[in-house]
Amino acid sequence: MKTGVIGLGAMGMPMARNLQRAGYLQAVFNRTHAVADALSAELGTSATTSIEALATQCELIILCVSQDVDVREVVEQLSPGLHPGSVVVDTSTVSSATAVQVSESLHKIGVEFLDIPVSGGVEGATQGTLAMMAGGDAAVLERIAPVLACLASRVEHMGPVGAGQATKAVNQIMAAGINQAVTEALAFAQRMALPLDKVIDVVGSGAAANWFLSHRGTSMTEGCFEPGFRLALHHKDLAICQQMAAAHGVQMPIVEMTRVHYQRLIDAGYGDEDISALYRSKLALFGF
Numbered sequence: 001m002k003t004g005v006i007g008l009g010a011m012g013m014p015m016a017r018n019l020q021r022a023g024y025l026q027a028v029f030n031r032t033h034a035v036a037d038a039l040s041a042e043l044g045t046s047a048t049t050s051i052e053a054l055a056t057q058c059e060l061i062i063l064c065v066s067q068d069v070d071v072r073e074v075v076e077q078l079s080p081g082l083h084p085g086s087v088v089v090d091t092s093t094v095s096s097a098t099a100v101q102v103s104e105s106l107h108k109i110g111v112e113f114l115d116i117p118v119s120g121g122v123e124g125a126t127q128g129t130l131a132m133m134a135g136g137d138a139a140v141l142e143r144i145a146p147v148l149a150c151l152a153s154r155v156e157h158m159g160p161v162g163a164g165q166a167t168k169a170v171n172q173i174m175a176a177g178i179n180q181a182v183t184e185a186l187a188f189a190q191r192m193a194l195p196l197d198k199v200i201d202v203v204g205s206g207a208a209a210n211w212f213l214s215h216r217g218t219s220m221t222e223g224c225f226e227p228g229f230r231l232a233l234h235h236k237d238l239a240i241c242q243q244m245a246a247a248h249g250v251q252m253p254i255v256e257m258t259r260v261h262y263q264r265l266i267d268a269g270y271g272d273e274d275i276s277a278l279y280r281s282k283l284a285l286f287g288f
Helices: 012-021 033-043 051-057 068-081 096-107 121-127 138-143 163-191 196-203 211-221 231-246 253-267 275-285
Strands: 003-006 025-029 060-063 087-090 112-115 130-135 152-159
Touching: 003 012, 003 051, 012 025, 012 033, 012 060, 012 121, 025 033, 025 051, 051 068, 060 068, 068 087, 068 096, 087 096, 096 112, 096 163, 112 138, 112 163, 121 130, 130 163, 138 152, 152 163, 163 196, 163 211, 163 231, 163 253, 163 275, 196 211, 211 275, 231 253, 231 275, 253 275
Parallel strands: 003 025, 003 060, 060 087, 087 112, 130 152
Antiparallel strands: 112 130
């Protein structure tokens, strides 16, 4: 299946490389053309100068952009070049409402849409071990399953269009709570003058074990906050979660607190660091 990738950032770039290795990549597009040109030269694939041109070459188009407005704009530019029967997959993190809106617009021209946000960070994108949560037609998902298999170790159909994004919202809310707990606990451990490597090892072997502790515990305690998953993006994602909850008249204290803490770090110039940079704020609580 001839596949195109739009958006060659921290996640899209390694996903494109994995698609090329599997023999699926047909074309790439990036807002900064030089990035797409460099990848094209590396992989020997086509770098298009327009989104519409990419659509004419591909049966499956994978979007990996940042915000709701980006998804809507890309789909609008894709539409004139899409063929009936083409499939558009959005791996971005946006609202369920945007996913439904985009799906309805594409359906009018005979194009299928799936919202398939991902989890697993840059490591997962590089290794092809992402977790994918899919919303849309199960039969369409099955049709493109061989392509997704080179990107993810788990692809789960969650329901109709929008269900993928709703599931990703669950993931982002949970990640906020875990980030708060792990960074605060390790800052406490440092204040107690404990050997942090041993703390991470023993706690990570028990009931408090989690992905974030095992993958970010050592780096954060060593003062390394290379993303990973950028703090500013999680801040944006949590705003989407807030909007979705507000539609049901609900406020979420952990989400609200985390966005406040993230905003302080963004204002201090740390927005492009990994979300484990929250450790900076927790150390300050303990006088470091």
